[in-house]
Amino acid sequence: MVRITSCFCIVIVALSLFTTQSESAAQAYRRDPGHQQWHHGAFQDVKDSVRSDVRQMLYSRAEVPFQVPLEVNIVLVGFSGDGGYRYALDSPKLEEFLKVSFPTHRPSCLETGQPLDIEHHIVYNAFPAGQPELIALEKALKAAMVPAGNARETDFGREVPLFEVEATAVEQEFQKLYAYLFDLESWGQSGEEMDRPWPTVIFIVNFDKVRLDPGNKEIDLDSLMYGRITQLNEEEMKKQEGDYIYRYRYNGGGASQVWLGSSRFVVVDLSAGPCTYGKIETEEGSVSSRSLPRLRNVVFHKGLGVVTEHAAHETFVGQLASLVATTIEHVIAPDVRFETADMTTRLLIPIIVLQNHNRFNIMTRGHNYSLDVGAIEAEVKKMLHKEQEVVMIGGSHALHRHEKLAIAVSKAMRGHSLQETKKDGRFHVHTKTYLDGAILKEEMERSADVLAAGLLEVSDPSLSSKFFLRQHWMDESDGTSDSILKHKPIWATYSQSRKKEKKRTIEKKKQGDLHRTYGTRVIPVFVLSLADVDEHLMMEGESLVWTSKDVVIVLQHQNDKIPLSYVSEIERRHAIPVLSQRHILAGLASVVGGLSAPYEKASHVHERPVVNWLWATGCHPFGPFSNTSHVSQLLKDVALRNTIYARVDSALHRIRETSEAVQAFAAEHLKTPLGEPVKGKKNKTSTELWLEKFYKKTTNLPEPFPHELVDRLEKYLDSLEEQLVDLSSLLYDHRLQEAHSNSSDILQSSIFTQQYVEHILASEREKMRCCSIEYKLPLQSSQNLIYAGILLAGFFVYFVVIFFSSPVR
Numbered sequence: 185m186v187r188i189t190s191c192f193c194i195v196i197v198a199l200s201l202f203t204t205q206s207e208s209a210a211q212a213y214r215r216d217p218g219h220q221q222w223h224h225g226a227f228q229d230v231k232d233s234v235r236s237d238v239r240q241m242l243y244s245r246a247e248v249p250f251q252v253p254l255e256v257n258i259v260l261v262g263f264s265g266d267g268g269y270r271y272a273l274d275s276p277k278l279e280e281f282l283k284v285s286f287p288t289h290r291p292s293c294l295e296t297g298q299p300l301d302i303e304h305h306i307v308y309n310a311f312p313a314g315q316p317e318l319i320a321l322e323k324a325l326k327a328a329m330v331p332a333g334n335a336r337e338t339d340f341g342r343e344v345p346l347f348e349v350e351a352t353a354v355e356q357e358f359q360k361l362y363a364y365l366f367d368l369e370s371w372g373q374s375g376e377e378m379d380r381p382w383p384t385v386i387f388i389v390n391f392d393k394v395r396l397d398p399g400n401k402e403i404d405l406d407s408l409m410y411g412r413i414t415q416l417n418e419e420e421m422k423k424q425e426g427d428y429i430y431r432y433r434y435n436g437g438g439a440s441q442v443w444l445g446s447s448r449f450v451v452v453d454l455s456a457g458p459c460t461y462g463k464i465e466t467e468e469g470s471v472s473s474r475s476l477p478r479l480r481n482v483v484f485h486k487g488l489g490v491v492t493e494h495a496a497h498e499t500f501v502g503q504l505a506s507l508v509a510t511t512i513e514h515v516i517a518p519d520v521r522f523e524t525a526d527m528t529t530r531l532l533i534p535i536i537v538l539q540n541h542n543r544f545n546i547m548t549r550g551h552n553y554s555l556d557v558g559a560i561e562a563e564v565k566k567m568l569h570k571e572q573e574v575v576m577i578g579g580s581h582a583l584h585r586h587e588k589l590a591i592a593v594s595k596a597m598r599g600h601s602l603q604e605t606k607k608d609g610r611f612h613v614h615t616k617t618y619l620d621g622a623i624l625k626e627e628m629e630r631s632a633d634v635l636a637a638g639l640l641e642v643s644d645p646s647l648s649s650k651f652f653l654r655q656h657w658m659d660e661s662d663g664t665s666d667s668i669l670k671h672k673p674i675w676a677t678y679s680q681s682r683k684k685e686k687k688r689t690i691e692k693k694k695q696g697d698l699h700r701t702y703g704t705r706v707i708p709v710f711v712l713s714l715a716d717v718d719e720h721l722m723m724e725g726e727s728l729v730w731t732s733k734d735v736v737i738v739l740q741h742q743n744d745k746i747p748l749s750y751v752s753e754i755e756r757r758h759a760i761p762v763l764s765q766r767h768i769l770a771g772l773a774s775v776v777g778g779l780s781a782p783y784e785k786a787s788h789v790h791e792r793p794v795v796n797w798l799w800a801t802g803c804h805p806f807g808p809f810s811n812t813s814h815v816s817q818l819l820k821d822v823a824l825r826n827t828i829y830a831r832v833d834s835a836l837h838r839i840r841e842t843s844e845a846v847q848a849f850a851a852e853h854l855k856t857p858l859g860e861p862v863k864g865k866k867n868k869t870s871t872e873l874w875l876e877k878f879y880k881k882t883t884n885l886p887e888p889f890p891h892e893l894v895d896r897l898e899k900y901l902d903s904l905e906e907q908l909v910d911l912s913s914l915l916y917d918h919r920l921q922e923a924h925s926n927s928s929d930i931l932q933s934s935i936f937t938q939q940y941v942e943h944i945l946a947s948e949r950e951k952m953r954c955c956s957i958e959y960k961l962p963l964q965s966s967q968n969l970i971y972a973g974i975l976l977a978g979f980f981v982y983f984v985v986i987f988f989s990s991p992v993r
Contacts, residue, residue, distance in 0.1 A: 212320035212409060213364040224381040226307040227253055227916045231909070233305070238908045242839065242901050249290060249303035250832060250908060253916040254517060257383050258282075258310040258508060259365060262390035266315045266413045268455050269424050269483050271390060278501055279310035285502075286509040291829075292786035293523045294793050295733070301836040302829050304517050316409045317361050322391055323405045324357035325349060329398050335429045335753075338458055338473040339480075347398065347430040351443045351451075351802075358387060362449050381918045384516055384818065385449040386508060390479060393426035393455055421483060431456050434802050438752035438809030441476060444782065444802025448818045450515055452507065454479060461752040461809060462797050465605075469783065469795035477503035514782050514799045515818065520826050521780040522733045525834040525931060528705040529571060533564065533772065535578035536635050536708055538589060541715035546740060546764065547578050553742070553762045555711075560769055563815050567777040567823035569924045581635065583712075592627035593712065596620045598724075617718045621730025621737050624710075629735050632708035707775050709736040709768055719743040721761075726750075726808070728759060729767035736771030740764040750808040757808045766813045770805040773815055777823025778830065781806035824920045831927040832911065835934040839904070842938045846897070849945050900937055904930065 234251045241248040263273040290303040328349045335346035363369055366383045395403050416424070431439045432453070441456035454476060462470030477500055485496035535557060537547060546555050561576040568574060583590050598620045603611045714721070723730045723739050726748050730737045745758035773779040782799040783806070800809040803816040815823075907930055914923035 212316040213360055214316070215364070215367075224255065224383070224917070226255060227913050230305055230307075231913070234912050235905070235909050238905050238912075241836070242905060249299075249301050250836060250912070251303055251305050252912050253307055254289075254304040255307045255309065255384065255916070256508070256512060256516060257366075257385045258308065259313055259361075259385055259387050260310065260390075261313045261321065261361075261387060262318050262392070262455075263388075264312045264315070265415075266318055267390035268392050269390075269421060269479050270413075270416055271479055271483070273312075273501075275310040275312055278504060279308045281501055282306075282308045282310070282505050282508060285505055286512070289509075289512055289517055291517055292519045292788075294519050294521050294780050294784065294786050295523060297786055297788065297791065299788075300520065300523070300829060301833045304512075306512065313361065313365065315413065317364070318391075319405050319408050321354070321357055321361065321389065322396055324354050325391065326396050326398060326405070328353040329396075329430055331398075337429070345428040347428060348439070349430055349432050349456075350436075351432045351434040351445075355445050355447075358445060358449060358451060359447055361387075362447060381916075382448055382821070384821075386511055387449055387451045388504065388507075389451065389453050389455070391453070391455040393424060393428070393430075394420075396430070396455075397426050397428065425480065429457065431459050432801075434810075435812040437811035438757065438801050440471075440801040440809070442798060442801070444515060444799060444804060444816050444818065446803040446814060446816055448816075448821065450511060450799075450802070450818070452476070452511075459753065461800070462750070464749045464751055464756075469797045471797050475798060476507065510796065510798060513785060514796060516822075518782065518822060519780045519784070519786050519793075520778045520829065521731075521774040522778050523826075523830045523833065524733065524778065525830045526705060526827075527928065527931070528703050529573060530704045531568065531572055531574045531776070532704060532706045533561075533574070533576045533776075534632075534635065534706070534708050535560075535576065535711060535768070536632075537578070537580040537711045537713055538583045538586070538593075539580060539713035539715075540583045540590075541713070543715055544713075544742065545580055546711065546713060547580055553740075553764075555765055555768070559813065560765065560772070563769055563813075564772055564776055566817075566820045567773065567779075567815070569824065569827065570921060580713075586631065588627050589631060592624055593619075593714075596623040617721055619712075619721065619723050619730075619739060621723055621732075624730070624737055625732055625735055628708070628710050628737065632706060632735065635708070707734065707736065707772070709738065709771065711738045711740055711764055711768070714739070714741045717741055717743075720746050722746060722759065726759075727767075728761060728764065729771045731771045731774045733775065736768065736775055738764050738767045738771065748808050752809060759808070766805040766810070769813050769815065773805065773819070773823065777820070778826035779815075779819055779823050782819075783807055821918070821920070824924075825915065828911075828915070828920070828923050828927045831931040832908075835927075835931045838934040838938045842934075842941050845941060845945060849949070897937075897941070900933070904933070 230251070230253050234253070237248050237251045241250070258275075258278070260273055260275055260278075262268060263271060263275070265272040286306065288303050288305055290299050292299045329347040330349070332346045332348040334343045336342065337344055362383075362385055365385075394400065395405065395408075431441060432443050432451075433439055434443045438461050440459050440461065441454075442450065442452045444450050458473035458476065458478065460470075460472050479500075482496045482500045485493060535555065537545070539545070544551070544553065546553050547557075548554060555578065557576055557578045561574065564576070565574050583593065596619050597617060599615045599617050601613055602616050603613050606612050720743075721739065721741065722728060723737070728739050739761065740763075741761050743761055745760055748757045748759055750757040770781075780793075782802070782804060783795050783797050784793045785796065787794040797807075797809065800807045802810070803812055803814055804810055804819055805813055805815065907926060911923055911926045911930070914920075914926060
């Protein structure tokens with residue numbers, strides 16, 4: 185009996201061990217011994233190149249941008265012979281092709297249209313994901329598919345079943361893969377995540393649509409986690425499209441097969457779609473069935489103009505590389521919307537609601553149109569560095585109590601004619617009314633400080649004196665300063681030239697003599713809540729938000745959906761004017777973080793921003809195809825880098841201006857005794873020439889520069905070189921907090937150095953002038969005495985001449 189019991193226990197233990205092993209075997213994201221580790225150390229490979237470019241930029245005045253390495257990871261899911269069509273892609277070949285074809289990227293500023301003095305040296309890492317991770321993603325995607333009727337195939341025109349996938353439902357599975365590949369579990373989720381080398385990832389996935397088919401109940405995906413995936417015969421290859429279509433919608437936005445996640449990754453699904461979206465009757469930027477490569481065209485390449493299978497594979501690799509380059513240009517390292525080199529430490533964002541009715545108030549909680557100020561503030565704080573203080577307040581004002589603002593809203597009403605094709609096939613002309621944001625800006629910006637100070641006084645009186653210097657609401661102003669002080673440096677307030685200016689005798693009353701305290705930036709958000717207006721009223725450009733460098737204006741009214749001239753598949757997109765939260769966040773992201781919409785890019789050829797709607801969907805608040813009031817962590821990183829880039833760009837411009845001033849002074853005064861310019865070796869730049877002549881003292885010519893100036897400039901350029909190389913390393917390692925502090929030091933030192941050089945050159949130019957003209961008043965003397973003296977002198981000369989010329993003597 186004892187023996188039977190012991191055998192029974194052994195059997196139970198063996199079964200439990202077998203069950204445990206089978207469960208663990210079917211589990212994805214398992215970190216086995218010897219698992220491949222992610223290495224982030226490419227900066228040492230490019231450090232010498234960065235230093236060389238920095239030295240060339242500083243010492244030769246060459247138009248060499250500041251090099252910043254940027255690492256981009258491309259994860260290939262389903263490209264190891266285990267995905268759709270069992271296609272295998274050589275990831276090192278793709279990586280090498282990217283390095284050769286798209287090695288650098290230089291962003292521009294959309295406001296000015298000029299490229300920044302920043303250039304990204306892109307470091308590519310392309311590698312495949314494992315089979316268990318592919319099956320885990322397919323399992324999550326299959327569970328998230330929802331039937332959505334039928335759709336027509338692009339190639340054959342057949343009606344096939346359509347499924348839609350809510351991207352937020354499968355995003356968590358991609359987040360697990362992201363954490364597994366880069367070993368984020370060992371880091372923890374502390375609040376100090378800003379200064380860590382967080383990877384940026386492009387997931388390119390190729391799912392097997394036969395395994396994904398929701399109607400296919402025979403396939404057990406769990407058994408394929410670590411099982412053998414069979415190869416396909418010719419008939420099975422032809423059925424790989426599955427006779428159905430699926431596509432993604434991020435939070436109910438536009439349909440797409442690519443989307444931006446809430447973390448630091450984007451997803452490109454080559455099995456989904458194809459999808460079509462863009463602007464009606466406009467070709468620019470539209471996404472069609474041929475915008476993304478399809479593996480069907482690679483496998484069945486005959487009849488498509490491709491001669492050989494090798495050429496089809498090469499074309500596919502080129503299309504993938506172009507897709508990666510577009511993703512980098514629009515999402516990972518996009519252009520800067522507004523370039524603001526701001527040194528302020530306090531940011532005040534007043535949400536000022538101006539309404540012409542008493543029907544509803546969007547500041548009241550509990551309604552679908554209500555504003556969540558706390559959620560907006562939380563998103564904005566993540567786009568700022570830690571030492572910056574953010575205060576967001578909100579309040580409502582009756583528009584009729586502010587006469588100038590009411591007049592400005594009336595003046596800003598504009599209309600333009602539209603020609604649209606109706607169902608009858610004819611063009612119909614109608615007039616569409618819109619609000620011109622540029623006209624609204626001037627009057628609203630003038631009143632921003634007064635309204636913001638009033639809201640702050642009511643909300644938190646203790647902060648009022650911290651953000652504004654205000655005496656009394658109805659004090660008389662001296663008339664010499666505006667109530668909207670821009671961000672002047674602290675030394676400008678005590679400038680000697682301002683002390684010598686005479687005060688104006690004409691004084692006028694202002695509504696409150698208040699000024700922003702030093703270190704404060706105010707970005708007002710005006711929400712125009714209007715009633716009894718045109719039901720299709722919008723801002724210009726078919727938008728509900730208008731932004732400039734210092735103000736955000738949002739339109740809100742309680743009308744039905746407004747049809748837009750944008751379509752997603754066969755459905756027209758609509759704007760919902762009663763909901764304003766997403767538009768407020770989009771405006772603040774552009775002004776505070778300098779973020780541009782992921783579908784816009786500056787074009788030097790067109791001299792305007794051009795659009796590409798491919799990345800118009802995902803976790804961002806921009807455009808007609810988005811439907812979320814959150815900003816992706818990837819774009820928040822871009823906003824933090826934009827602040828640093830703006831400071832470095834401004835500092836480099838100042839350094840070039842200083843160098844040019846020194847060069848102009850040397851060209852004017854550095855001459856040989858015969859008046860010829862001083863010549864040196866041909867391989868030496870002009871900057872090295874004057875440094876050699878005066879710092880190293882290899883000439884006996886008179887020195888137009890004091891030795892102290894040249895010595896100080898030499899030391900400054902050497903220290904700046906080290907600072908810029910360190911800054912490039914910090915940006916590569918994603919240590920944005922230290923990089924922010926470093927960029928502040930660089931900007932401040934460039935300002936002080938420029939002022940010092942200008943002062944020295946002005947004094948030396950004054951000393952080296954060969955002559956000067958002085959104007960003096962004539963002395964007061966009697967004209968009679970002058971005439972008498974002249975007459976006596978004439979008589980004396982006459983008698984002397986007669987005396988010596990007389991022959992008698």
